[in-house]
Amino acid sequence: MSRNGHSKAYVKVTINGESAEFLCEPRQSLLECLRDIVGLTGTKEGCNDGNCGACTVVLDGRIVNSCLVLGVEAEGAEITTIEGIAHGSELRPIQRAFLEQAALQCGFCTPGFIVASEALLDQEPNPSEERIRLWLANNLCRCTGYDKIVRAVQQAAAEMQETKA
Amino acid sequence: MQNFEYIVPRSVAEATRKLGEFAKPVLLAGGTDLLVQLRSSRKTTDAVIDVKRIPELTELTYDPADGLTMGAAVPCYRIYGDQAIRQNYPALGDVAGLIGGIQIQGRASIGGNLCNAAPSADAVPLLIALRANCRIAGANGAREVPVEDFCIAPGRNTLFPGELLVSLHLPPPAAGSGAHYLRFIPRNEMDIAVAGAGVAVELDNGNFRSARVSLAAVAPRPLFVREAGDWLAGKPVNTENINAAAEIARAAAVPITDMRGTTEYRKHLCAVLTRRALETAVRNARRIN
Numbered sequence: 001m002s003r004n005g006h007s008k009a010y011v012k013v014t015i016n017g018e019s020a021e022f023l024c025e026p027r028q029s030l031l032e033c034l035r036d037i038v039g040l041t042g043t044k045e046g047c048n049d050g051n052c053g054a055c056t057v058v059l060d061g062r063i064v065n066s067c068l069v070l071g072v073e074a075e076g077a078e079i080t081t082i083e084g085i086a087h088g089s090e091l092r093p094i095q096r097a098f099l100e101q102a103a104l105q106c107g108f109c110t111p112g113f114i115v116a117s118e119a120l121l122d123q124e125p126n127p128s129e130e131r132i133r134l135w136l137a138n139n140l141c142r143c144t145g146y147d148k149i150v151r152a153v154q155q156a157a158a159e160m161q162e163t164k165a
Numbered sequence: 166m167q168n169f170e171y172i173v174p175r176s177v178a179e180a181t182r183k184l185g186e187f188a189k190p191v192l193l194a195g196g197t198d199l200l201v202q203l204r205s206s207r208k209t210t211d212a213v214i215d216v217k218r219i220p221e222l223t224e225l226t227y228d229p230a231d232g233l234t235m236g237a238a239v240p241c242y243r244i245y246g247d248q249a250i251r252q253n254y255p256a257l258g259d260v261a262g263l264i265g266g267i268q269i270q271g272r273a274s275i276g277g278n279l280c281n282a283a284p285s286a287d288a289v290p291l292l293i294a295l296r297a298n299c300r301i302a303g304a305n306g307a308r309e310v311p312v313e314d315f316c317i318a319p320g321r322n323t324l325f326p327g328e329l330l331v332s333l334h335l336p337p338p339a340a341g342s343g344a345h346y347l348r349f350i351p352r353n354e355m356d357i358a359v360a361g362a363g364v365a366v367e368l369d370n371g372n373f374r375s376a377r378v379s380l381a382a383v384a385p386r387p388l389f390v391r392e393a394g395d396w397l398a399g400k401p402v403n404t405e406n407i408n409a410a411a412e413i414a415r416a417a418a419v420p421i422t423d424m425r426g427t428t429e430y431r432k433h434l435c436a437v438l439t440r441r442a443l444e445t446a447v448r449n450a451r452r453i454n
Contacts, residue, residue, distance in 0.1 A: 009171060026171035026213065029200070049201045051355075053268060062242060062271035068197050069272065072171045073215060116267070137354045138266025 009072045015040070016084025024071040031055045033071035034081060042082035042111050046140070053139030056112035057081050063119045065138070082111035085118055093163075094118050094156040103152035105143035113139050117153045125164075126157055166204045170212040177221055177302045177331055180214060184327045185304055187212040192329055194222070194238035195272035197265065198281045221331050222276070227253060233335040237276025241265075244275060254335065255449065256344035260291050260363075263348070266355050276330050282316040282386065289316065289387040290363025290379035291346040297335045303328035313379070313389035341368040343450030347442040348381065349434050358382045359426040362414065362438035366397075366446045373397040378410065378439055383418035383431050390417040393439065402447055411440035 008023040015038065022037045031048075034040045034057070046054035048067045055066040058080035085092050094117050097103070104110045113136065120127055120135045127135065132153045133146070141149060170187070174180040184190050190212040193199055202208040216222045222238040227249035235244070244250055244261035251258050257275075264273055264287055275288045279299070292312045299310045304327045312333070315323050324330065348361035361381030367374040376394035381387055393413040400406045420431035 025168055027166040027168045027203075048204065050197055050265070050269060053266070056268055059271070062240075063268050064271045065197075065268045068195075068200050068269075070171065070193075070196065070200070070213070073193075073196070073217075134354060135267055138268045 011071055011075050013074050013076065014078045016080055022071070026070065026072050028071045029067050030057070030059075030069040030071050030074050030079075031066040033074075034066060034079075037071075040081050040083050044108055044111055046108065046112075051138075051140065052109070052112070053116060053136075054109050054112040056115045056139065058115060058119055063116050080115070082115055085114055092118060092156075093159045094121065094153065097152040097155040097159070098149075101148050101152040101155060103144060103148040104141075109139060109141045109143075113141065113149055117149075117156070120153070121157055121160060125161060127153070129154070166200075167206075167209060169210050171215065172212055173215045173218050175218055177219055177329070180216060180219060180329055181302055181304050181327060183212070183214055184329065190214055192216055192280070194274045194277040194280075195240055195269075197269050197273040198277065198283075216329065224332065225250075229337055232337040233257075233333075235275065235333045235335070237280070237330040237332055238274045239276070240272055240274050241270035242267075245270075253338050254295065254344070256291055256346055256363075256365075256446075257288075257295065257335075260288050260346045263287050263346070263354075276333060279312065279315060279333070280322055280324070280330055282318070282320050282322045284316075284319055284384060284386055285358045285361070285382035286316075286387060287346065287348060287358060287361060287381060290361055290381045291344065291365075292333065292335075292363075293379035293387060293389050294344055294346075294363045294365035294377040295335050296365075296377070297333045300331045300334055301328050302331045307331075309334075313387070316386040318385050339367045339374075341374065341450055342366065343368075343446040343448070343452075345442045345445040345449060347438050347445070349438060357425065360418075360420070360431045360434035360438060362435065362442040364394075364439065364442045364446050366443065366450055368402060368447065368450045372399060372401055373406075374399075376410070376443070378414055378443075380414060380418055380435055380439070382425070383420035383435055388417065388419075390414050392417065397443075407440055407443045407447075410443060411436040414439040 044054040046052035191210040193215045222236040224236040241261040245258040297312045344365035346363040348358035350356035376397040378393040393410045415436035418435040
């Protein structure tokens with residue numbers, strides 16, 4: 001029992017391809033569960049009200065703000081966090097492009113941007129600049145002015161197209 | 166956030182029963198408004214009832230004879246991704262893509278947008294224009310309410326304790342019909358409307374057979390301007406008549422002055438947005454049919 005008498009819930013999910021389980025209070029967000037219970041701290045807490053996108057994760061194939069999902073709602077879900085993007089020590093094209101284009105400065109928003117951008121490239125291999133900016137409108141960056149982020153997504157798209165060709 | 170019981174009913178009957186077992190239960194669909202309200206203590210609750218595992222609330226079906234049934238918890242991405250909606254209610258797909266950003270659209274539902282009863286809700290004026298009906302269930306049975314009567318004040322809707330919104334029902338589109346929602350925001354996306362206009366028209370040989378106009382963010386609730394549409398009915402489609410209807414919308418608006426805009430500015434926007442939305446709806450009607 002938690003401090004105010006509500007029992008904890010048992011939640012079973014798949015995180016980054018591996019099954020995982022955790023106990024949480026119903027009021028805890030998926031973001032809190034990932035960071036404070038599961039120990040995956042790559043997902044960041046920015047605004048905690050759905051505006052900044054720093055907490056973006058993939059939930060059953062859709063990007064969501066994990067601060068606006070309860071941990072208990074994720075029962076049975078497949079979740080991908082920033083920790084699940086790279087294949088071992090090999091960075092994905094989007095991660096390399098962020099480094100090469102200097103698409104970050106303080107880096108706090110970066111996990112959210114990477115997860116959101118990867119999800120875009122996953123379903124639209126060759127997005128226009130307008131499409132990239134619209135897709136990333138729910139992710140805020142206070143350092144870069146966004147241009148470098150957009151260029152990084154374009155570079156990753158081009159690179160992924162080339163490898164496929 | 167305070168703690169609460171978390172309940173996942175599997176049927177409408179179970180949900181209405183659970184609603185009766187708590188002092189201050191709240192219903193959870195996408196949670197993009199609710200969780201923010203609970204976290205900031207703007208709302209308090211002893212039980213969060215998650216309606217996303219109830220089949221009727223996640224149903225999305227179109228029947229050419231009966232129209233569209235859209236479960237109250239269907240998230241926006243399913244609405245704009247639905248082939249039947251894109252074909253028969255393109256304006257509805259468009260408005261689902263205007264609400265929040267991609268992350269929000271992955272969770273937020275139009276039923277939730279309606280229940281939240283914000284005067285600025287983007288989907289509601291269009292639902293009113295499209296003659297949507299709310300299908301409501303409660304311990305004492307089911308009832309239907311036209312969308313224009315559902316919101317009663319900022320943050321308040323017509324649901325009685327123990328009731329829930331099950332789905333929205335839209336009639337099939339009439340021949341020669343078109344619709345459009347247009348809002349004004351200072352940013353390009355991810356913003357709350359300063360004002361918005363949702364309209365639907367039915368054309369017949371260069372005349373308006375009927376029209377419906379509704380406004381966002383210029384009254385304590387989404388505002389149905391019945392007289393603007395009634396005025397157009399039977400009249401020729403031309404600039405003069407569209408402008409006159411836009412003036413009726415301006416006159417009906419009763420906005421407040423706040424950080425997003427002044428009363429005067431919002432009333433001006435009502436005329437501009439209504440005119441432009443009507444022009445686009447007419448173009449859509451001619452293109453589709």
